Amino acid sequence: MEHYTMNLTLKVWRQKNSETVGHFETFEVKDISSEMSFLEMFDVLNEQLISEGKDPIAFDHDCREGICGACSMYVDGRAHGPWEKNTVCQLHMRAYHDGDTIVVEPWRSAAFPVIKDLMVDRRAFDRIIEAGGFVSVNTGNAPDANSIPVSKVAADEAFDAAACIGCGACVAACPNGSAALFIGAKVSQLAFLPQGDAERASRVKNMVDQAAKEGFGNCGNIYNCEAECPKGISVGNIAKMKREYMRASVSSGPAGIRSES
Amino acid sequence: MVLDPKIPAGELKDKWQNYKDHCKLVSPANKRNIDIIVVGTGLAGASAAATLGELGYNVKAFCFQDSPRRAHSIAAQGGINAAKNYQNDGDSTFRLYYETLKGGDYRSREANTYRLAEVSGNIIDQATAQGVPFAREYGGTLANRSFGGTQVSRTFYARGQTGQQLLLGAYGALQRQVATGKVTMYARHEMLELVVIDGKARGIIARNLVTGKLERYFGHAVVLASGGYGNVFFLSTNAMGSNATASWKSHKKGAYFANPCYTQIHPTCIPVSGDYQSKLTLMSESLRNDGRIWVPKNKDEKRKPGDIPAEDRDYYLERRYPAFGNLVPRDVASRAAKERCDAGYGVGSSKMAVYLDFADAIHRYGKMEVHKHGIENADAATIREYGMKVVSDKYGNLFEMYEKITGENPYEVPMRIYPAVHYTMGGLWVDYELHTTVPGLFAIGECNFSDHGANRLGASALMQGLADGYFILPYTIGNYLSGDIRTPRIPTDHPAFEAAEKEVADRINKLMNVKGTKSVDHFHRELGKIMWNKCGMARNEKGLTEAITEIQQLREEFWKDVRVPGEINSMNPELDKAHRVADFMELAELMCRDALQRRESCGGHFREESQTPEGEALRIDDEFSFVSAWQYTPEGEVMNKEPLIFEVSKPSQRSYK
Numbered sequence: 001m002e003h004y005t006m007n008l009t010l011k012v013w014r015q016k017n018s019e020t021v022g023h024f025e026t027f028e029v030k031d032i033s034s035e036m037s038f039l040e041m042f043d044v045l046n047e048q049l050i051s052e053g054k055d056p057i058a059f060d061h062d063c064r065e066g067i068c069g070a071c072s073m074y075v076d077g078r079a080h081g082p083w084e085k086n087t088v089c090q091l092h093m094r095a096y097h098d099g100d101t102i103v104v105e106p107w108r109s110a111a112f113p114v115i116k117d118l119m120v121d122r123r124a125f126d127r128i129i130e131a132g133g134f135v136s137v138n139t140g141n142a143p144d145a146n147s148i149p150v151s152k153v154a155a156d157e158a159f160d161a162a163a164c165i166g167c168g169a170c171v172a173a174c175p176n177g178s179a180a181l182f183i184g185a186k187v188s189q190l191a192f193l194p195q196g197d198a199e200r201a202s203r204v205k206n207m208v209d210q211a212a213k214e215g216f217g218n219c220g221n222i223y224n225c226e227a228e229c230p231k232g233i234s235v236g237n238i239a240k241m242k243r244e245y246m247r248a249s250v251s252s253g254p255a256g257i258r259s260e261s
Numbered sequence: 262m263v264l265d266p267k268i269p270a271g272e273l274k275d276k277w278q279n280y281k282d283h284c285k286l287v288s289p290a291n292k293r294n295i296d297i298i299v300v301g302t303g304l305a306g307a308s309a310a311a312t313l314g315e316l317g318y319n320v321k322a323f324c325f326q327d328s329p330r331r332a333h334s335i336a337a338q339g340g341i342n343a344a345k346n347y348q349n350d351g352d353s354t355f356r357l358y359y360e361t362l363k364g365g366d367y368r369s370r371e372a373n374t375y376r377l378a379e380v381s382g383n384i385i386d387q388a389t390a391q392g393v394p395f396a397r398e399y400g401g402t403l404a405n406r407s408f409g410g411t412q413v414s415r416t417f418y419a420r421g422q423t424g425q426q427l428l429l430g431a432y433g434a435l436q437r438q439v440a441t442g443k444v445t446m447y448a449r450h451e452m453l454e455l456v457v458i459d460g461k462a463r464g465i466i467a468r469n470l471v472t473g474k475l476e477r478y479f480g481h482a483v484v485l486a487s488g489g490y491g492n493v494f495f496l497s498t499n500a501m502g503s504n505a506t507a508s509w510k511s512h513k514k515g516a517y518f519a520n521p522c523y524t525q526i527h528p529t530c531i532p533v534s535g536d537y538q539s540k541l542t543l544m545s546e547s548l549r550n551d552g553r554i555w556v557p558k559n560k561d562e563k564r565k566p567g568d569i570p571a572e573d574r575d576y577y578l579e580r581r582y583p584a585f586g587n588l589v590p591r592d593v594a595s596r597a598a599k600e601r602c603d604a605g606y607g608v609g610s611s612k613m614a615v616y617l618d619f620a621d622a623i624h625r626y627g628k629m630e631v632h633k634h635g636i637e638n639a640d641a642a643t644i645r646e647y648g649m650k651v652v653s654d655k656y657g658n659l660f661e662m663y664e665k666i667t668g669e670n671p672y673e674v675p676m677r678i679y680p681a682v683h684y685t686m687g688g689l690w691v692d693y694e695l696h697t698t699v700p701g702l703f704a705i706g707e708c709n710f711s712d713h714g715a716n717r718l719g720a721s722a723l724m725q726g727l728a729d730g731y732f733i734l735p736y737t738i739g740n741y742l743s744g745d746i747r748t749p750r751i752p753t754d755h756p757a758f759e760a761a762e763k764e765v766a767d768r769i770n771k772l773m774n775v776k777g778t779k780s781v782d783h784f785h786r787e788l789g790k791i792m793w794n795k796c797g798m799a800r801n802e803k804g805l806t807e808a809i810t811e812i813q814q815l816r817e818e819f820w821k822d823v824r825v826p827g828e829i830n831s832m833n834p835e836l837d838k839a840h841r842v843a844d845f846m847e848l849a850e851l852m853c854r855d856a857l858q859r860r861e862s863c864g865g866h867f868r869e870e871s872q873t874p875e876g877e878a879l880r881i882d883d884e885f886s887f888v889s890a891w892q893y894t895p896e897g898e899v900m901n902k903e904p905l906i907f908e909v910s911k912p913s914q915r916s917y918k
Contacts, residue, residue, distance in 0.1 A: 017831070035534045037666075043539055043782070050780045050826055050835070058834055060327060062500040064540045066662070067425055068331040083665075090665050115471055116832045123448065126328050130440040134433030135392045139312040139731045142383070142390035146347060149401025159394040159419060162426060166330055195392045 005031045006098040010045065012057055013105045018113045018121075024103075038081065038091040039064060039071065059118040066090040066230065069165030072172070073118055074105040079169035079228040087167065087230040107172035111179070111215040122168050124214040125182060131210035132203035133186040135195050148194050158192040161185045163231040170225035170233075176217030181225040183207045184237035187244055201248035208245055264517070264890055264903040267692040268372040273909045274354075277376045280693070281736055285743035292317035295742055296750060298465055298480035300452045300507050302329030304424070304723060305706025306486030307431035308730030314438030316735060321478055322435065322444055323467055325451045325502055325837070330432045333488060333500040334726060337424025338545040338659075340408055340416035341723040343381040348405050352413040354378045359910055360411060361721060364590060365686070365714020366864035366880060367912035368520070370888070370905065372693060373711040380732040381724050385417055387731055391430040395419050409546055409590065409719030416720045421545055421658045427723055431730070450476070452507045453765045453840060455483065455514045455702065458757045462511075462702035466761050470837060473830040475762050477753035481745050482701045482738055485511060486730065489685035489707040491524065493845045493852065494797070495789025497682035498530060498543040504841035505848050508689050508708050516697040517890040517901060519690035519710035521848065522856035525717055525865045526798050527683035528594035531666055531676075532614040541681040542666060544617075545659055546719045549587045549594070551622035551652065552676070554578050556606040556615050566608070566616055566675050577601055585917040592716050592865045592878075593917060595680035599798045600876070602679070609677045618675035619656075623648035680798060684722060686713045686865065687855075690890040690903070694737035695729060698892075701745075703738060705729035710888070715864025769829055772839045777822030781838045784819045788812065788846055796853050801869040805857040809850055816846045851891055851898055858900065861885045882912050 007030045015022030029045050036044070039061050046056035062070040066087040073088045075081035081091045096102065104118065112120040150158075162185070170181035187204050190196025196203070219238055226235045269276045287295065295318050299310040302324040310322040324332060344357040358378035362369055385403070389395060395417050396404040408416035419426040438444040449470040456464035462483040467476050490505035491497040512518045529544045555574045562569060578597055579586045589597075598615050607613050627648025631639040634647070649672055653660070660671045667677070689697050689704040691711055697704050706726040713721065795808035819842070827833040862871040862878035863885070871879045888903040 033535055033537065035668075036537050037539070040537045040539050044537055047780055047782065050824060051778075053826065055827055056835060058832060062326060062331055062502050063333060063336050064501060065336055065542045066665075067336050067422065068326075068333070068500065070326060070331050086665065090662075092665065092668070094668055119832075122327060126330075126436060126439075126446070126448075129330075129433060130436040134437045135390065136437060137387075137390045137434075138315045139308070139387060139434075139735070140383075142386035145345070145385045145389035145395075146402045148389075150397055151401055152397045152399050155394050155397040158392070159396075159426075162394050162419075162429065163422065165425070166328065189394065190392050193392050193394065195390055 004034045006034070006093070006096060006100070008032055008096065008099075009101040011101065011103045012118070014057070014117055015114050017116055022114065032093055034092070034094040036093045037064065037089060038073075038075070038093065039089050041093055057118060058116040061089055064089045067165060069167035072107050072120060072167055072169070074107060074172055076103050079107070079172040080230055085230055085232045087165075107168050109168075109171045109177040109216070111177060112168060112171065120168075122166070124216070125166050125168065125179070127214065128179065128183060128207050128210045129186065132199065132206040135190060136199060150193060154192045158189045161188040161192065161233065161237050164233050165231055167230065169228045169230060171216065173224040173228035174217070175222060175224070176220050178219045178225070179211045179214075179216040180219035180238045180241065181229065181233055181235065183211055184241035185233050187241045188237040191240065191244055200244065201251065204241060204244040205248050208241070264690065264888075264901055265692070266370060266903055267694060268370070269693065273372065273375050276372050277379055284736055284740040287739050287743050287746060289317050291746040293319070295319065295745070296321065296480045297738070298478055298483045299323070299486060300465065300484065301332065301486035301488060301706070301708070302432070302435065303332035303334035303486060303488060303706060304428055304431055304726030305730040306332070306484070307428065307435045308727050309484055309486060309705060309734050310444050311431060311434035311438050312731055312735045313738070314441070314443035317443070320438070320444040321447065321480065323447045323450045323452055323465075325449065325470060327449055329435055329446060329448065330429060332428060333503050334428045334723065335425045336498075336500065337723055338421045338543065339547050340406065340418035340423045340720040341384065341427065341727075342408070342415050342718075342720045343385045343417060343724065344378050344415060345382050345385060347403060348414045350413045352415050356413065357381060357415065361712070361718055362714065362910055363913075363915065364718040365716050366915060367714065367882070367886070367907065368523070368863050368888075368905065369714030370711050371907055371909060376733065377712045377725055377728050380728045383732055384724060384727045388427055388430050388727075391433060393419065393426045393430040395426075406547070407550075409588070424723055427727065431727070451837060451840070452487070453510065454761045455511045455699070456757050456761045457514050457699060458751060458755065461700045463751055464753065464758060466758070466765050468765070471832055473828065473833060475765055477758045477762060479751050479753055481742060481748060482703065484703045484705060484734065484738070485689065485708050486706045487708045489688065490845070490848055491682045491685050492841075493788065493849050494682040494792045495785045496533065496538060496541050496793070498527060498541050501540060504844070506841050506844045508704065509844040509848055511689065511697065511699065511702060513893050515699045515893070516702055516704070517690040517892050518687070518851060519888050519890045520687035520715070520855065521852045521891065522796070522859060522866050523686035523715045523864060524682060524852070525591060525684040525686060526595040526680045528591055528598060528680050529617060529678045530681035530683075531663065532609060532611060532679040542662070543681070543683060544663060544676065544678060546591070548617060548656060548659060551655070552587065552617040552619050553621055554587050554594075554598070554615055554617055556601045556608060560605045566618070567620070575601070575606065582917045589917045590716065591719070592867070596798055596867060598680055614677040614679045616675035617678045619652055619671065620675070623652055623672070626651035684717055686710065686715060686717055690888065694740060695734055696737065696741065701741065703734060705734050715866055768840075769836065771820075772823070772825050772836065772843070773829055775820060775823050775825070777824045779822050780824060781835055781842050784815060784823060785838070785842045785845065787815055788842070788849055791815070792849055792852070796849075796856055799867045799869050800856045802857065805853045808853045809857075812846060812850045812853065819843065819846060854898060855889055855891065858889065859885055880912075880914060886912070
């Protein structure tokens with residue numbers, strides 16, 4: 001791989017806290033290596049700001065290997081930046097060239113208020129999971145793991161849905177600020193598995209209702225969410241969630257749902 | 262002082278059952294009046310908090326991340342061991358225990374290790390019931406793979422994201438308890454001090470990382486599940502925020518710190534590419550099942566790896582360890598890579614890397630596949646195409662991750678890998694009940710020390726975190742709390758809370774008022790260099806002695822010249838880091854002191870003075886068959902010992918030849 005260095009202009013959203021009005025601030029960074037990650041480029045910028053006695057830019061990040069879901073930057077109008085199926089921590093600077101200007105914003109959604117600069121409050125996602133994104137099984141109650149066979153196809157489909165990292169890119173990318181892909185992923189995962197069956201109806205209703213309370217919008221079948229999802233979660237999960245919701249709405253309880261599928 | 266681990270009497274296989282049969286219980290009515298603090302929400306913390314909530318206790322759970330789901334357990338790739346023997350290949354509780362004990366180089370506590378193996382099967386049942394999508398066979402049963410060179414297939418997995426799926430299972434259980442009100446979640450909070458009243462842990466001081474305010478929380482007991490201290494080295498596979506502050510502050514309040522020198526260096530990580538590097542990324546150990554590790558035989562090799570013929574390649578693991586080859590345990594593989602690179606045979610621009618090559622695996626699988634498909638006289642391109650498909654099915658996501666980071670396609674050119682700090686086997690000393698030396702303070706998961714000895718086997722960290730949180734602590738903490746049912750909640754205006762908060766506030770003021778010239782990261786990076794060079798994969802008396810002096814000097818410089826920008830009473834990530842690095846600098850010295858006193862090689866701790874004529878690690882059981890448990894005193898650290906007694910499995914030297 002050919003290595004090179006570059007000088008860049010960054011336009012970064014600055015906001016002191018959720019109470020204040022934010023604005024863009026422009027920075028120049030020099031001698032950025034093409035081998036750096038995007039967040040390491042921000043580390044360099046922050047070092048520069050600290051040495052100048054200025055306040056460094058706050059952003060969420062933790063594992064820096066694309067799995068924890070903490071990082072959340074809206075780069076040049078795209079959640080997590082230009083690469084497909086990627087988190088911004090795994091975006092590398094070889095995506096850019098000398099002289100480029102990059103615009104970086106936080107997730108924009110009424111349900112994700114800005115805490116500071118590029119950092120937003122995503123606790124609404126935790127509350128959606130609280131509403132039903134689990135199987136109610138206390139520790140110690142579980143039967144032997146092999147006592148309930150699950151077809152490989154169902155297990156694989158459940159896994160595909162379960163790969164969601166809860167970063168919120170789907171919401172940020174959606175013009176309606178909908179959390180449908182996030183909810184759909186969890187609803188599908190547990191609907192594909194027999195373990196999730198008993199609470200299938202209450203789960204989908206409670207999670208969808210909670211999302212509405214949090215201020216997330218409705219799904220308009222625009223599919224930006226799938227396009228920007230770093231884990232490639234399919235919009236098929238939204239369709240499944242809608243079907244589950246319909247079933248839950250017309251049936252009297254879990255038994256009715258079971259007999260349909 | 263000799264420490265008592267409180268191992269229950271009886272045969273090894275009966276100890277845990279005996280304990281559970283006789284430990285004291287807390288009635289449901291009393292549980293409602295008891296508060297428990299859990300610090301950290303990874304596998305250990307989330308599973309413990311959820312289970313304690315289910316039992317009826319009032320739990321306050323804390324994490325520094327924005328959500329409990331982000332704890333670094335999420336990054337574990339490979340899998341989780343359990344002695345289910347679903348594959349009918351001869352696995353058993355005893356075998357898993359024995360391999361864990363031997364893999365830990367006979368430096369773990371026999372009874373704890375046995376209990377870990379004993380509850381391992383329950384974890385798989387629990388996770389499956391929660392909807393964790395483990396890999397399955399076509400018949401619908403759970404799939405297993407062999408991992409880390411064991412002779413049985415006991416590793417359960419969910420593609421390369423086992424840690425993520427297990428954590429999301431535990432997180433779901435936790436959120437369910439949050440919804441019932443039995444657990445209150447405090448995200449973006451960091452524990453900065455332990456509150457001790459009348460000799461018992463009774464609460465914590467936490468900083469609300471959003472507002473910057475210091476907050477006081479009471480608990481009848483405090484459970485630390487705050488992970489390991491690998492970030493002492495600055496560069497490691499840990500998350501950026503992983504830190505030792507909760508355990509270090511507890512250490513300074515009386516909890517002994519055990520075996521701090523035992524750190525695990527993982528052999529297969531993506532090498533460092535520059536000074537700006539912020540962390541290192543692990544490539545799953547499972548790659549060694551098919552990849553062959555080599556370096557050129559010629560130091561001045563200029564050819565591209567693909568152009569170097571077999572006779573000019575040194576497959577050094579296969580050469581040195583014919584029985585295990587590329588599958589030797591982590592510590593052995595890491596040291597062998599270092600040996601080759603130090604001798605000048607490393608590859609890549611930094612010369613600090615070795616090749617992990619899949620060309621032979623692609624060819625081997627390709628030939629099998631064309632045979633399966635009945636293709637006769639297949640040409641090389643067809644064989645390669647079929648072979649790549651197999652390799653992609655097995656390791657596709659890892660190859661993608663490698664390519665994203667390095668820009669190189671590992672199907673075409675061999676991966677370059679180098680060892681990196683990954684896990685810390687040392688941690689707070691706990692007895693059989695996972696109780697530290699401070700009454701009422703428990704430590705679970707990576708932040709305690711007991712189960713992995715001097716080296717942890719692959720796919721065992723997830724197992725231990727969940728064993729502690731789901732199945733062990735909920736029993737043992739009840740045994741302690743049964744003596745505390747008459748203690749009313751202590752108001753947080755108690756003088757001990759006042760004093761602890763003042764300590765924290767003073768420290769913050771001190772950090773903010775240094776107003777020096779260098780960033781926190783500068784000091785952290787320097788600390789990492791000292792530790793990596795002198796307390797890393799190989800250690801010796803001279804280096805360790807120097808390291809101690811250098812760390813002391815660095816610490817002095819830190820308190821004179823660090824610059825922490827921003828404000829105290831607002832969000833301030835630089836201040837958060839400053840706390841953590843200040844503690845790392847103290848812990849680092851203890852790690853070196855511990856490494857210095859242990860004049861033997863064992864597991865991840867390799868003392869150059871203690872090796873066999875062939876350069877293999879030499880353990881000295883007569884002198885060092887003990888746990889070192891360091892006690893903080895104002896005059897300095899004092900070492901206590903817990904002798905290790907092996908009633909069932911007598912120590913033998915490990916050999917992978």
